[in-house]
Amino acid sequence: TPFARVCCPWSDEANLWRQPAVRPFAASADLVASTEELDFPAAVASTSNALEVMDPHAPSWLSLRVNNSLKSDGQWFETADFNRSEENLPVQVDSASAPALVTLALEVARRRSMQGLWGKLVMRAKRVEWEALDALVFFHCMVKMKCCDAALFTKLVDRIEGKYFSMQLGAPMEHVTVNSIFPQHYGGTFQSLVLGLPVAHLVKLILRDRVGRTTGKLRGERTQPVLDDATVKKRWKTLDPVEMELWEREQFEKGRIWVKRIRHVEAQVTRMQPGKKLAATLATYALQLLPNATNWMLAELSQVTVFSSGRPLHGDMLDDFQETLSRRVAQLDTHMVMPYILAFTAGMRNYAGPEACRAWHRILLPAIVRVARAAGDDLSILDGQRSFHSHLRGVQHSVGRPDPEDGILSTQRRRAERAAQLFIAVATARQVNVDAQLFDMLAMPLKSALQQWLAAEQQIAVEDDSASGIASSCPILLPLETVADAFGACVACGVNDDGSLPGLLAELAIKQFGHDIAGKSSALSKYDISDLSVIAHGVALLCTGISADIGTGPTDLLDLVWITAEPQLRQSEPHLVLMLLDALVRSGSEALL
DSSP, rough: OEEEEETTTTTTGOOEOOOOOOOOOOOOOOSOOOOSSSSOOOOOOBBBOOOSSSOOTGGGGGGOOOTTTTOOHHHHHHHTTTTGGGGGHHHHHHHHHHHHHHHHHHHHHHOOOGGGGHHHHHHHHHHHHOOHHHHHHHHHHHTTOOOOOOHHHHHHHHHHHHTTOOOOOOOOOHHHHHHHHHHTTOSSSSHHHHHSSHHHHHHHHHTTTTOOOOOBBBBOOOOOOOOOHHHHHHEEEEEOOOOOOOOHHHHHHHHSSOOOOOEEEEOOOOOOOOTHHHHHHHHHHHHGGGGGGOHHHHHHHHGGSSSTTTTTTTTHHHHHHHHHHHHHHHHHHHHGGGGGGGHHHHHTOOOOOOOHHHHHIIIIHHHHHHHHHHHHGGGGGGGOOOOOOGGGGOOOOOSSSOOGGOOOOHHHHHHHHHHHHHHHHHHHHHHOOHHHHHHHHHHHHHHHHHHEEEEEEEEHHHHHHHHHHHHOOOOOOOOOHHOOOOOHHHHHTTTOOOTHHHHHHHHHHHHHHHHHHHHTTTOOOOOOHHHHHHHHHHHHHHHHTTTSSSSOHHHHHHHHHHHHHGGGGGGGGGHHHHHHHHHHHHOTTTTTO
């Protein structure tokens, strides 16, 4: 336990609270707080379980002895540092305690060569019990690793939230390591530690890792159980007639609200979802940070409103947040917004207030034009985009600048994803009326990325076909979810560039997922009905009559969509099934019909 209390019935001096010692750890350069942007790490040491004698004059049976099985602070760190032997790491993870997992997670987050061990750490972390400070450190490692796991997050935030709102008394926390690593940490209490977390940590706590997509599956109907009369009488406590004096009973029965029977009903007690109360508190705190926030803080705080599902802000609070953020963005210069244009456009896509209109037309659109023109000539300009959420629209993305060790394929994939997300965010924004000129400018980086990828893979596909005679799938440039969102953005903006961009998207989808769908392995995607119906609708509406311009016709993509969508029809939402069937009837092949 964080604190050890020894109670003596005859001595007030024995009722003491003691703050335990702190286990130090080595804070590397990668985990030291940065002076700008989002990399303020959280390295919080855990409390010790070793107890000392609180009162030397207390009876022997009341004295608490030090647990000899526990190591001292320095000895503990040397033991928990897994002896720097990476061969034994999987075995140690399977039996590691919470403090040991914290040390391993910090090392995995720091060392690129050990990041393959993160999956085992997450699985083990779901099975152990956490203390608040250990949970906060592991949560920091989740932020560093861009990990979104709802089950693990719920387990960790339950401990963090309980500690934050607890009535526990005691001296303020004196952690030298926390004070040196967290420049925002002040006050020495757990509440001040949470409020002093980096903005990226606060945003993750506010969103509660609710970053998923709608699958389109039919929800089961909730049916109320039918109870017999005996069960109903047991659950209802009836008091009839009312025992009152004559005058009171007359007023009771002949009053304005006449009640003949009083019933006592016990409401079902349900616990609030872990992290919901803390998220509401931090969302209010984020609103207070906006007036004095810098450009990178504004970009990160805008990610609070990226996702439409599970919104932490509602009503007037949401309107105030959007207007305040838009007012601050309108005060920035265009060149200051350009490195964060993807974050701002994704976060402010659904803003509808007057300040949002002013920010979009005065600042964001000029910055978008400059970035799109530069990216059309050189896609490397997209490498500098920062502070956007790692799971935009429910799809995991690579953040930060590309690493030379990742290779050319990873760099191309990173740039194509950012070009697609920028196109989707602007084309579907409420404050933007997309015309043909703006559409061509936005689509230019995405089309350039798609053409480079398809041209590079065409020769590989020809060589594979000539060698084996079987068409093989190319590596994944864009996931199926992003392809569906791009089709949806093309349809939503109302502009069609003669099917050029939709045709490239259709060809990419066929080359990437055709072999996987034909083999019915479903290894490259989940193929949700919500994405398949949007793709079919976009192909039927925008790709009609362009089969001669691309290598494969749009009808081939509709055939593939039907193969993977047909088994899901009875378990899908009716409006999605109707959208899919309408697209197939309008543009499907004769054989398919």
